[in-house]
Amino acid sequence: MAITADAFNNLSDAGSSVITLVGFRLAGQRADKNHPFGHGRLEYLSGLLVSLLILLVGVELGKASVQKIFNPEPVVLTALTVGVLAASIGIKLWMSVFNRSLSRRVKSAAMAAVATDSLSDAVATSAVLLSLVIGHFTGFHADAWAGLLVAAFILRAGWGAVRDTLDPLLGKTPDPELVRAIEETVMRHSDISGLHDLVIHDYGPGRSIMSLHAEVPAGGDLMALHETIDALERELKERFGIETTIHMDPIVTDDGVTTALREAVEHLVREVNPQLSIHDFRMTAGRTHTNLIFDVVVPFNCPLNDRELEQSVRTRVRALEDGKYDAVIQLDRSYV
Template sequence: MTEWLVRHFVRNFTDTADPVVRTRYGQFAGIVGIVCNVLLCMAKGAIGVLAGSVSIVADAVNNLSDAASNIVSLLGFKLASRPADPEHPYGHGRYEYLAGLVVAALVLAIGINLVGSSIEKILHPTPVEFNAVLVAILTLSIVVKLWMAAFNRSIGRRIGSETLEATAVDSRNDVISTSAVLLSAVVAHVADIQLDGIVGAAVGLFIVWSGIGLVRDTVNPLLGQAPSPELVEHIRAKIMSYPGVLGTHDLMVHDYGPGRQFASAHVEMAAEADPLESHDLIDNIEQDFKNDDGLVVTLHYDPIVTDDPTVANMRNWIDQAVKIIDPRITIHDLRCVPGPTHTNVIFDCVRPTDLPLSEDALRRRVSDIVRDHYPRTIPKITIDESYVSSAQ
């Protein structure tokens, strides 16, 4: 059904890389959510009041808040689609992340409110009226919410949206909470055991726990989380696939919202090659990233001496030797400046963010390793921090 809806209501639905199409997906998902949640709220609110069930009324309020979350998502996609301006040259894509954070906060608030009202019902229990209409409404709600969870998850993954992924989790929580409400009503009717308040509290605690996780997931991109190992490896492998590229390092990826990522990296190429040809190749790599991946990449050219076997052997040996400290450590930009009494060996060393050694301690360790093997050298080491996943 999701595919049928997308085909009929999202124009150019196959071009998910287009920001305009991506916005259409988000807005369509928001409208579907608003309609479904408002109808469920009205139906469950009415049956909850008539049955005297705090858990059903709370479930109806939950649907109303879900509709508010859908409105927030709709607004987030609309604001995120605004073009760049002089004050925001990278666009407004992070509005979508903010919308996801608001949705997560609403989920958390709903859980806290449900726990409070359920505790009141535990302290002052009242019987819940049971009838076929109640069972039908709650069962219908479970079916609709199952479909909404699958619908939002499918579209969220299709366009890479944290906001819709959060909405899908919220719908899944609704399935669990409504199922628990229905179960407590059946138990109360069959065994005359009043579980309404207890079930409501348990569901509320689960929603609080889920809300905390959603807040964490939506805050991470706003704080500047490391790019995924898959993206890091894709960028590295693509750069290395071009003839003449010897290595790449100092990769940085900046996320200004879904579909608005910028990256920079250094590319090592033979110093003996024609610099105009090397520059032309770098331009082609940057353009290919933009055309193929929608990723704006800026590359810096690092010339590497390849016709001196002594320097090449030293670079390879040091690069392997430093891995005794930590397998993730790498070196780059090595060059030698020989003198009458010693040779300055100048290079950069990439320090993983979570390495226990400080910059100075790492510099001393690496320097000792180099001088033990090459006693007539003086290492001049610059410590670089890694700004990408340690899985690189």
């Protein structure tokens, strides 16, 4: 039984290798009219298929092991069996190491999934071999229990691989290291006093697109600022290989009233919830009162719902100077 499971496992490996190879080739296709963002996500899809195959093997092995526990068969051990299993372990270990280093070099989730698969196979086959040896010398049917343990191991590895390939397909939070490096690059420009609303879309390895808002002085020269922004877009493209669009937000820095009010609003927003932050603060004076217009960034785990949050902030803004100010709020989610 254990050997049959192992053989079945090897067959599914051949299948997953083919899927990975085909996926890699398809993902490498150039962008075309119908797919201007390229075909990179196909690699995540092939990785997902491989992960599902790993899960299938885990389920099958688990089922067979449980059956074997209830219907034990005598263990037969020959020199040939031992030799074949040992060779199989060696090959699997080598494949795992090879695919792991390759996946690091080309940053491929599909290849990482294959490496995980090979490693779990090596462990599975080792357990099969060990249990056969134990069964041979003691008569105890260890191979069924070993099979069950291995099935659990394979299922766990498969689930991890599913998550690794599913996350980028759904769109996941970008690597915080990358975000920090991008922010550093942007903030190196003295004309830019801040940034917000950074969004990165991942269309597959090496194919990302992002947009961000850069805060520039409201009184600055538009032509000069635009030149800075254009240069920054090119710089980001060169450094990170990410196509970038930057939106300019004018920030009033030389007006004491605006600055004081912005600080007051920052403070009261943090009172509502310490995780909240604001940006794009501006004010428009009307006849009876002044509108304070700003965006509030709301984290996904914020306990208040949008309505409560807006109410709470507006009430506090109204209380600022006897109802002199009204808040016009736009709620934002953070994409990084």
